[in-house]
Amino acid sequence: MQSRRLFLKRAGLSTATLLFAEKILADPYRPLMPLFSGIDPVRIRGAVRSHGKGVPNVAISDGLSVVKTGSDGTFDLHSVSTRDFVFMTIPPGYAIAQNPTGTARFYQPIEPRTNGDATALFDIAQLPHSDTMHAFFQLADPQTLDEADVSRFRRETVPDVYAMARQLADRSLFGVACGDIMFDRLQYFPEYEQGVKEMSIPFFQVLGNHDVERQARTDEASSATFRRHFGPTYYSFNRGEIHYVVLDDIFWFGSYIGYLDQPQLDWLRADLAHVERGKTVVVFMHIPAYCEEYKRSGKKSPDNAEVITNRELLYRLLEPFRSYILSGHMHESEYLKDGGVEIHVNGAVCGAWWTANICGDGTPNGYSVYQVNGSGLTWQYKTTGKPIDHQMTIHPVGADPRHPDEFIANIWGADSRWTVLWYEDGLKKGLMDRRLGRDPEAVRLFEGPNLPKRHTWVDPSPTDHLFYAKPGPAAKEITLEARDGEGRVFTGKLG
DSSP: OOOHHHHHHHTTOOHHHHHHHHHHHHSTTSOOOOOOTTOOEEEEEEEEEETTEEOOSOEEESSSOEEEOOTTSEEEEEEETTOOEEEEOBOTTBOOOBOTTSBBOOEEEOOOOTTSEEEEEEEOOBOSSOOSEEEEEEEOOOOBOSHHHHHHIIIIIHHHHHHHHHHTTTSEEEEEEOSOOBSSOGGGHHHHHHHHHHHTSOEEEOOOTTSSOTTOOSHHHHTHHHHHHHOOSSEEEEETTEEEEEOOOEEESSSEEEOOOHHHHHHHHHHHTTSOTTOEEEEEOSSOSOOOHHHHTTOSSOOTTTSBTTHHHHHHHHTTSEEEEEEOSSSSOEEEEETTEEEEEOOOTTTTTTSSSBOTTSOBSEEEEEEEETTEEEEEEEETTSOTTOOOEEEOTTSSTTSTTOEEEEOTTOOTTOEEEEEETTEEEEEOEEEEEOOHHHHHHHOSTTOSSSOTTOOOOOEEEEEEEOOOTTOOOEEEEEEOTTSOEEEEEEO
């Protein structure tokens, strides 16, 4: 049976778009957007103010150039008529302004007068306390297709995030919807916005491959609806000691590949030129820069729609910094390093497209909670509807027919630093064995040509966050002790 990802990627492809993709992949580092005649210069003058006083040293950009405000908070930015927005990099210590919908407001449309001049004023409020300690929620792939999906998102995810935000109310908070907010039906963006309003914290948005105008045949036209709701598709902001960047890695041509175009890379270079070397930089993008799903599935190389094809250029720009790349797209959990960067592929809010309560690798429907203290990050995956210390599912002996004498623990948040001990009737037995396999519940729910009924293209996916051990025949109680890289201990019990 054709896989879910292959099915979605290739639906609607034409010979022309395939040939265009081949040209891109043949030379992925070649700039694709030459300057066209008829582009007019635009001069944008304005200021960043707080309580009527200018705020100096704030980065201002149109997505091409980056300038900083002077000592009086004013700026003078030379742009061109093809740019839609002017935006600021929110400085540390200032609140994130919000649209009436609750989404972050850090941008303004560029509206030049007949003489080519435009103005932009940004008013920001100073926080009552330091944001050196802050937290954020990463919601990957809400991916609502219809009213039923919207209802689950609003009924399950939204109140869960709101409750989690209240637990962390002593910190400055924000959220990031990390792409595939929609499942092609962009008319539901207002429903998402209403959910953001109910979660009561400002949200930044990342463009996903299902957030584009599918009838568009150019990358530039594909994000029009997204931009109308949320502003630019790439930008940056600061919280405390951390510099955050949102990138648009969806290159759309009737289908899509993971790709960062030259104007965006040039902007990122200019943006990072204002960031002190050695600082922590966190990048949000929808498609992972790199993941190893292809290895787990027995393929020789990753699919060009599941990684960034020109990721080496991104890695090069991030070299001077302590960098993280946070993404979604894969509907599974993975933590790895590539190109000197720590990469987190987060499980999906919708799990397996709202067909159940888990993803194809057994990761529960949920989102990630990151807490920041100074320049350091800690993180946990938050299962929707469960306490945050719920970090494993334990399957009984025989759940995996390939290993009929062993029980399994699926620990979806486990990176290479985790250790998992097991005890039999109170006696310590040692470390569990980490292996590649398939989550038994995912197999039960998704395997077969007629499962799941709503989206029969969903399949269980191989994962390497499964831990195995063989208990004795007389064992009555099995307990687990999983320790993460921060020393936090999570326990579970079988029997």
